[in-house]
Amino acid sequence: MAPPGRRRVDTLIATLEENLATLRDAGEQVFGAQRVDAAEHFTRSLLAARRAKLEARADAGLVRDC
Numbered sequence: 001m002a003p004p005g006r007r008r009v010d011t012l013i014a015t016l017e018e019n020l021a022t023l024r025d026a027g028e029q030v031f032g033a034q035r036v037d038a039a040e041h042f043t044r045s046l047l048a049a050r051r052a053k054l055e056a057r058a059d060a061g062l063v064r065d066c
Contacts, residue, residue, distance in 0.1 A: 009058045
């Protein structure tokens with residue numbers, strides 16, 4: 001179970017945003033812009049489509065930022 005300070009969807013989203021920025025900075029030359037764009041699109045689409053479920057899981061302590 002995630003510790004109380006790590007049970008927020010906003011914390012998860014902030015971590016994913018940081019991961020996307022790092023991927024863009026460091027991975028674009030390795031993977032190419034098109035793949036990095038696809039990863040970003042997938043991540044944002046998943047968060048939009050599953051936000052309610054992620055919030056319910058976070059409330060239950062099943063979502064954390066790592």
